[in-house]
Amino acid sequence: MSIDRSYQASFNENNQEFVIAGKLRPQSEDEMRPLAEALTNSLAQVRGTFYLNVKRLARLNNVAFRAITNLVSQVCDTRPELRIEVVTSSVMGWSTRKFLPLAERLPNVTVNEYDNDFYPGQSFLEEGGFIPILRNQTKLTWRHERHLLPRHGLKPGMTVADICCGIGDFAVLVQKELKPSHILALDHSRTSLDYARKVAAEFGIADIEYVYGDASEMVIEDNQFDFVTCRHSLQIFDRPELILKELYRICKPGGRVYITNEKNSHCLGEPRGESIQWTYTEVAKLFADFKMDVELGPKSRRYLADAGFEDILVDSFMVTNGDGDPQDFANMIQAWENVFAGEMARDRGDSPEFIARFRQGFQDQIYAALHPKGYAGWPIWAASARKPT
Amino acid sequence: MSGTKPLVEISMGIEAFASEWLHCDRISSYLARMVSHNRTDSLLYANLLSSALNELLETAFAHHGPEGNFSCRVSRLGDSDVIELDLPCDDMTLAFYRDAAQRLTQPDLAGIYHSALFSPGKPDPHLGLLEVAVDYRARIAIVAEKGNRLKLAAELTLEGAAA
Structure with a gap:
């Protein structure tokens, strides 16, 4: 026995x-x-x-x-x-x-x-209202990431896990353009997963498994995937090291984990640069008050090293109003303003005066994005590393 | 059952199956993962199906006839999956499953299950079947067949529960 x-x-x-x-x-x-x-x-x-x-x-x-x-x-x-x-x-x-x-x-x-009570602040980001923000963001970042992902080791035929997949649009783009053999996409928001499944069904995509799960304690077995992605998510968990430990665990030895994160205070625009910079510095403070570090991007190397990875590769790119239609960029900023200067600022108890100034920075960035001679940017750090064999 | 589409079947001698306890876990985990991939939430569905299937297999492990073939088949019936265990039986085994079938028709099955779950001393031998009927709301059918054979079928509708 x-x-x-x-x-x-x-x-x-x-x-x-x-x-x-x-x-x-x-x-x-x-x-x-x-x-x-x-x-x-x-x-x-x-x-x-x-x-x-x-x-x-x-x-x-x-x-x-x-x-x-x-x-x-x-x-x-x-x-x-x-x-x-x-x-x-x-x-x-x-x-x-x-x-x-x-x-x-x-x-x-x-x-x-x-349940969600264990992640204070997550409800802002898991409710259905955040879906327009996520859709716009993926559309804009994909222009950059489609070139970066192969550089970070993603190859056709690989098994991929997209952890904290949100509404699943990134997984759909990866499946369509980079041809992995299979993608498992996991998220802790049932609203987002329902949306993801609906979109996949409408596009006739059958090779993505959308599953409900907690990224910091996944039910997935060890050493399963060649390439594990986790985008814009470590920055919104209060203990990102727990998620990295799980990403490491489910990645095959020799496989790679790919993460993207922001440094919100570095969002910029011209004209009206000063107002924009003030608002985004305040965005970072707002998220910090809800135990989220939206300044995590440049810290990726340290986090990956501390989690036990090797061969760390860090890139950064700037999503700008020049990436296609400037209106897409402007729509994303408007969606940010609606959530950050709306529900989040209200929940923190910010004064009407503060909120008015806070909103102005977003409006100034939209102005910069749509101005014929203007420039507006949102910087992202994309990092990947190998799990030792 | 009519209208079902067979998905996967594992077949072996009953001696081989009953020679190793881990077979229950291995078979239930493997079959559940195989048939769950195209369910709405594959991991959650597999977890539930594996739990129910394991209870049925542990029952068959403990209660079966001395020799003959053992098979475990999973078939699809729309939103439901049907697990069928086909096993050899002798008089004692038949009596055990007849008693189980009779208990499963009792009113307040949940009360019977919870009493069995927390009873002191030796566990109720029908506990696994009661659990599958109550916690997984399975429709269980037990049918004696020719040649000292017995078929245990459990129809499970986990798709809604797993969403």
Whole structure:
């Protein structure tokens, strides 16, 4: 008989959190003994609330479930003051439904499904209202990235993952023009994924799998993809290193991870450069208040190096009003203004005077973009690196 | 079942299947991934299908006749997928599955399942089937066939649940 040890368990004393990840399908309770001992020892160390985190537990059979819940029941009987919170994930599909009856039986157990609350500030960017911004951005950046991607190692026939795919338009462009064998596109916004699937269906594209998932804790197995992309996303997570760790994990050894990020304070335009610069410096501060670093672009090399990658290649390019129709550029700025100086500034509690000045910078950049002698720019840093073999 | 399109089937001797517990996990993971690729959310669908299929396989692993062929087939029926396990059975196995089929027709199946899930001592041998019927809302049919054979079919509609 072989025992499958394809699970990982760890305890973090500071968070009073016991994390079980991977797969738990034992044949007998005996196989659960090491995990049960670790869980018992961890429970003995905590007071107040104990977190049992099963967000990344992809598979669990009844033998394992009963072993875990028997142990939890015993502790609840002997320590009625202890609260136990089971943290599940909507990504797994089964886990909330499986653990909820435990909370119904034991008054000191609660089940909390991990969702958007864990990413404060993300709701601005995951709501359907952001779709016009994303569409415009991809249209403008693709002019540059279609040439950059092969330079960063993307070749026809490769297996590609596009993590934080948003509305999936980048994946569609990659599929159409650069001919990978297969693309898996993952995002944590159901609204965006619904849109992505609709667009793919309308264009008859069948080689892209759009899947729901959390980029910082993906259900995807290790070493799966030749080329992993993650665009404009590290900058809007409060802990980008967690996502990079996952990008590294799912990338094949020898494969490459490609990331793009901005440095918003470097957005520019002429005429009216001073007003534009002031507004974009404030954009960076606004995002920082929501725990997002839209200045991350030039830090890409450091992040990739710290994540364990090698052969790091960093490029930068400027999307400008000269990239096709200047109105497209102007539309993108208008969409930014609507969200940044609208809902976000209001939620931060900015004064009407501040918001008026803040809006003016966007309007001045639109003026620069549409001016016959004007110039307006949005700088992007594109970086990639190889996972060591 | 009529109108189904066979997608994939794994077949082996029952001795070979029952010689290794990991077969349940490996077969359920592999088949679920194979048939889920064109579902709305392939990873989520595969995760749910694998969980349900594994419970059925673990039941068959523990309860089957001594010799003969074992097969696991997944077929498509629109938004549903039908899992069919075809296994050898003897009198004891037949009695086990007849009891299961009878329990699955009881009212308050969820209550029966939850009692079994949290019961102390040895686990209820029908627990996996109860779970698939309750948590995955499967329509389960168990039919004894000629030549000491038994067919267990579970129709699962996971597409809506996975969206």
